[in-house]
Each structure stands twice: as structure tokens, then as C-alpha cells.
Amino acid sequence: MEKKADIGLIGLAVMGQNLVLNMNDRGYAVAVHNRTTGRITEFLEGPAKGREIYGADTPAELVAQLKKPRRVMLMVKAGPVVDSYIDTLVPLLDPGDIVIDGGNSHYPDSERRTSALRERGIHYIGTGVSGGEEGARTGPSIMPGGEVKAWPSVKPIFQSIAARAPDGAPCCDWVGDGGAGHYVKMIHNAIEYGDMQLITEAYQIMKDLLGMNHEEMAERFAGWNAGRLESYLIEITANILRVNDQDGSPLVEKILDTAGQKGTGKWTVVDAAQLGIPVTLIAEAVFARALSARKDERIRASEVLQGPDGQTAAGSLPSPEERERILTDLEAAVYAAKITSYAQGFMLIREAAREYGWTIDYGAVAGMWRGGCIIRSAFLSDITAAYKENPDLENLLQAPVFSRVMVEAVPAWRRSVVQAVESGIPAPAMSSSLSFFEAYRSARLPANLLQAQRDYFGAHTYERVDKPRGEYFHTNWTGSGGSVTSGTYDA
Ligand code: NBP
Numbered sequence: 001m002e003k004k005a006d007i008g009l010i011g012l013a014v015m016g017q018n019l020v021l022n023m024n025d026r027g028y029a030v031a032v033h034n035r036t037t038g039r040i041t042e043f044l045e046g047p048a049k050g051r052e053i054y055g056a057d058t059p060a061e062l063v064a065q066l067k068k069p070r071r072v073m074l075m076v077k078a079g080p081v082v083d084s085y086i087d088t089l090v091p092l093l094d095p096g097d098i099v100i101d102g103g104n105s106h107y108p109d110s111e112r113r114t115s116a117l118r119e120r121g122i123h124y125i126g127t128g129v130s131g132g133e134e135g136a137r138t139g140p141s142i143m144p145g146g147e148v149k150a151w152p153s154v155k156p157i158f159q160s161i162a163a164r165a166p167d168g169a170p171c172c173d174w175v176g177d178g179g180a181g182h183y184v185k186m187i188h189n190a191i192e193y194g195d196m197q198l199i200t201e202a203y204q205i206m207k208d209l210l211g212m213n214h215e216e217m218a219e220r221f222a223g224w225n226a227g228r229l230e231s232y233l234i235e236i237t238a239n240i241l242r243v244n245d246q247d248g249s250p251l252v253e254k255i256l257d258t259a260g261q262k263g264t265g266k267w268t269v270v271d272a273a274q275l276g277i278p279v280t281l282i283a284e285a286v287f288a289r290a291l292s293a294r295k296d297e298r299i300r301a302s303e304v305l306q307g308p309d310g311q312t313a314a315g316s317l318p319s320p321e322e323r324e325r326i327l328t329d330l331e332a333a334v335y336a337a338k339i340t341s342y343a344q345g346f347m348l349i350r351e352a353a354r355e356y357g358w359t360i361d362y363g364a365v366a367g368m369w370r371g372g373c374i375i376r377s378a379f380l381s382d383i384t385a386a387y388k389e390n391p392d393l394e395n396l397l398q399a400p401v402f403s404r405v406m407v408e409a410v411p412a413w414r415r416s417v418v419q420a421v422e423s424g425i426p427a428p429a430m431s432s433s434l435s436f437f438e439a440y441r442s443a444r445l446p447a448n449l450l451q452a453q454r455d456y457f458g459a460h461t462y463e464r465v466d467k468p469r470g471e472y473f474h475t476n477w478t479g480s481g482g483s484v485t486s487g488t489y490d491a
Pocket of ligand 1: 011013015034035036075077078081102103104105130131132133
């Protein structure tokens with residue numbers, strides 16, 4: 001091969017093939033390799049035919065085809081496969097060359113790989129890529145982190161293939177050092193879990209409490225999509241509700257109610273617990289999937305644990321006026337809960353940045369999610385604007401643009417939760433986020449009693465409201481305990 005390729009890509013599954021075609025559309029020549037080499041031939045003779053896309057039977061051949069500094073992107077299954085390719089590539093590369101991992105890697109792996117390759121003089125980028133097959137082909141959201149020295153060399157390619165936000169900005173910018181890019185992608189996916197769960201709760205309220213048919217629900221979601229809830233997930237929900245099975249009935253009702261998950265939601269909840277950040281809505285969304293998966297057990301439980309079940313709680317369907325009021329409340333509830341979920345997600349990113357030593361532009365993160373990815377939505381522009389106005393914003397809920405909305409929406413949110421509770425409809429995301437909100441806006445919580453209990457049974461000590469912070473007290477609550485306090489014991 002005479003001409004050298006601008007970038008190499010290893011991993012010709014759905015994401016890899018589409019990213020390669022996207023890069024080539026933007027004028028980049030790409031060298032490609034895949035473990036199963038038959039896939040290379042199929043690709044070159046199929047969608048890549050006639051394009052500046054060159055096959056390589058081995059990683060060494062691929063590296064030999066690249067311009068310097070060499071850029072090699074991995075789009076393979078996350079985990080040990082990535083390490084194995086890195087081990088193969090490193091001896092073939094020179095200092096200053098770049099390895100990019102675009103798979104869904106766990107962020108500690110990207111931290112480790114960035115440091116390990118830095119020692120060898122190789123630049124490492126761990127990047128989240130969101131948008132699935134279509135996004136990869138026409139414009140994904142790309143969230144790169146790792147070795148910042150590599151960014152100028154990768155930026156033109158990534159920003160040219162990325163989606164565009166409504167204002168024309170590319171949905172790709174530098175996130176931060178080490179594992180920051182994959183961390184932000186992990187939070188993106190977790191927020192996606194939350195958005196999806198909230199929509200399913202609204203669907204169940206519409207269907208079981210209000211007795212709406214699928215066309216009515218589709219119309220309502222389409223209406224929401226024309227307003228402040230405008231988002232990809234609301235849009236596809238309306239579309240899904242309109243699809244019928246071969247017998248003419250709604251296909252969605254034929255789908256088994258057990259949700260799957262691949263791990264990013266779980267990783268987020270584990271990390272949040274370790275960092276002490278209450279991402280309650282995301283956690284409920286992860287656990288709602290876990291509970292849904294226990295289908296057989298739920299069937300058995302439904303036989304012994306009878307209770308209200310949507311309309312039966314009210315005894316009859318609400319009047320048209322009442323139904324309209326409930327739906328108006330529901331839209332506000334979903335919106336307020338969604339703001340709270342994003343506020344929790346950004347709390348976690350902020351704490352992770354502090355803990356792991358990353359400098360992250362939070363407004364830019366929201367900006368990267370405005371197009372190409374699954375959580376793309378209109379209101380992300382408000383988040384970007386809020387951080388632009390105050391880069392040190394403690395929490396999104398405190399930004400004037402959101403605090404104003406919340407004050408207006410919260411009464412409707414409370415009514416929606418009450419309605420769901422009274423009707424026996426589970427709404428874990430909507431209700432737990434409301435509890436978070438009530439606690440977050442409380443200057444005083446009942447944790448004083450909790451501290452008293454801890455001191456009572458374990459001599460864990462407490463601070464007092466009438467003494468400076470950092471002074472600890474112990475009470476001999478029963479008269480039979482001693483004055484020795486606990487330093488390490490935690491019951
Ligand atoms: P997969 O996640 O299914 O991975 C397939 C690729 O990994 C193929 O190239 C396959 O080679 C290679 N591979 C596997 Br599997 N085991 C291997 C091994 N032991 N040694 C070498 N190569 C191996 O593909 P994908 O869905 O295109 O996703 C690629 C990455 O992007 C993943 O990390 C995924 O999590 C992430 N991602 C996917 C999506 C999506 O919507 N699918 C979205 C965003 C991010 P082979 O052809 O020889 O089997």
C-alpha cells in the first residue's frame with residue numbers, strides 16, 4: 001500500500017464498522033483490522049468498497065499502514081481483550097503514538113492504562129462513545145479522556161465525526177485526565193437508566209390509573225416531546241407505543257417485563273456508595289431492573305400480596321377534567337424528577353473529579369450530551385448555561401434556572417407521587433427522588449436522633465448544635481455505660 005492511513009481501527013463489529021465509514025465520509029483514510037479476518041474481507045467488499053479503507057490481517061500490518069504519529073483506535077469488547085491488544089500494539093509503536101479505546105471500559109482500567117502507557121511514552125485515550133449503531137454512522141457523542149497531550153492530534157477527527165448540538169457545536173470535547181472520559185460515559189449511561197425508568201413509571205400511571213389506550217399514550221408522549229421534556233427517549237417512547245404486533249394489538253404489551261442490564265448502572269451505584277453521593281434515582285432505576293428480572297417470584301408474590309392495582313384504587317376511571325389534571329401534574333413530576341436525577345449525576349461527577357484528581361468542565365459535559373447520544377434532550381442546554389454562568393455551582397438544583405422551575409413543579413410532583421402510592425402503582429424513581437429533594441432542601445434532618453442511637457449502642461459520640469463543629473460528646477444514656485468512646489468500632 002502506497003498511501004498511508006490517517007487512523008487505524010481494530011474491531012469491525014457494529015460500532016467499529018460504522019465509525020470507520022463515518023471517519024471516511026469526513027475525508028480520513030482508515031486502516032482496519034479484526035480478530036476474525038473474514039470480517040475484514042466482508043467489510044472491504046461490502047460497505048467499505050471503493051473507499052479509502054485498507055485491510056490489515058494483523059495489528060503489525062495495521063501499524064505499518066499508519067501516518068505518524070500513529071493513531072490506533074480499539075472498538076472491541078471491553079475488559080481483558082483491550083489489555084491484550086494494548087500488549088500487542090505497544091512494541092509496534094513509537095513514543096508519541098496514540099492508542100484510543102472507544103469501548104465501554106470501566107474507568108479504573110482507563111486510569112491504569114493511561115499511566116502504564118505514559119511510562120512507555122505512548123499516549124492513551126479512553127473515550128466513551130454513545131449513540132449506538134446509528135450514532136456511530138452519522139454522529140455519536142464522544143467523551144474522550146486520558147493523556148491530554150494526545151488530544152490535539154485526535155480532536156480534528158473526533159470533532160468532525162461527532163454529532164452536532166442544535167447550535168452547531170460538536171458533541172465531543174476533552175473531558176479530563178486518566179479515566180475521566182469513561183467515567184462521564186458511565187454517568188451518561190446511568191442517567192439513561194434513570195430517564196428510561198421515569199418514562200416507564202409515567203406509562204404505567206397513564207395505562208393503569210388513567211386507562212389510556214396506546215394511541216392516547218403515544219399522543220401524550222409526542223406532546224411532551226414538543227415541550228420542555230423534548231428528548232430522544234420520549235420521542236422513541238411515542239413511536240414504540242404506536243407499533244402493533246401482527247395481530248393488530250400493541251407490540252409493547254407482548255414483550256416480557258424483565259429488563260436486562262450490562263453493568264454501567266451498577267458500576268455507577270457502587271462508585272456512588274463508595275464516594276458517599278446519593279444518586280437515589282439512578283439506584284432505584286438499577287434496582288427496578290433487578291426486581292423486574294425476578295419475574296417468576298413476582299408472579300408467586302402477586303397471588304398472596306393483593307392490593308390496589310391502578311384504576312381499582314379509585315374504583316373507576318377519572319373524569320376527563322380530572323385525567324387532564326393528573327396528566328399535567330405527571331409531566332411536571334417527570335420534569336422535576338429528571339432535573340433531580342441530573343443534579344445527582346453531576347454531584348457524583350463533581351465528587352469523582354475531586355477524589356480522582358480530574359479537572360472537568362461540567363457545562364462542556366452537558367454540551368457533549370446534547371446530540372448523538374441516547375439522553376440527548378433540550379434541557380441539557382440549560383445545564384450548560386447554568387455552569388457557564390457559575391462554573392463553581394455547588395449543585396444544579398441551586399442554579400436559578402432550575403430552582404425556579406422546581407418551586408413551580410414540586411406541588412404537582414408531590415400530587416403525582418401520592419396518586420401513584422394510593423393506586424398501588426410502583427413509582428420508585430419518581431418517589432425516591434422526591435424524598436431526596438425534600439431532604440436536600442432541609443436545613444435540619446432527623447439525623448440527630450440517628451447520632452443519638454449510634455452513641456447509645458456504640459459510644460460513637462456526636463457533635464452538638466450549640467458547640468463548634470469538630471467537638472465530640474458522649475452521653476452515658478443508660479447510666480450503666482462508661483465514658484469510654486469508640487474510635488474504630490462501627491456497629
Ligand atoms: P462487541 O462489544 O460485540 O465486540 C465485538 C468486537 O470485539 C469484535 O471485533 C470481536 O472480534 C472483538 N473481540 C471479542 Br468479542 N473477543 C475478542 C478477543 N478475545 N480477541 C480479540 N477480539 C475480540 O462490539 P460492538 O457492539 O461494536 O461494541 C464495541 C465496543 O463499543 C464495546 O466495548 C461496546 O461496549 C462499546 N459500545 C457499544 C455500543 C453498541 O450500541 N453496540 C454503543 C456504545 C459503545 P471478532 O469479530 O473476531 O469476534
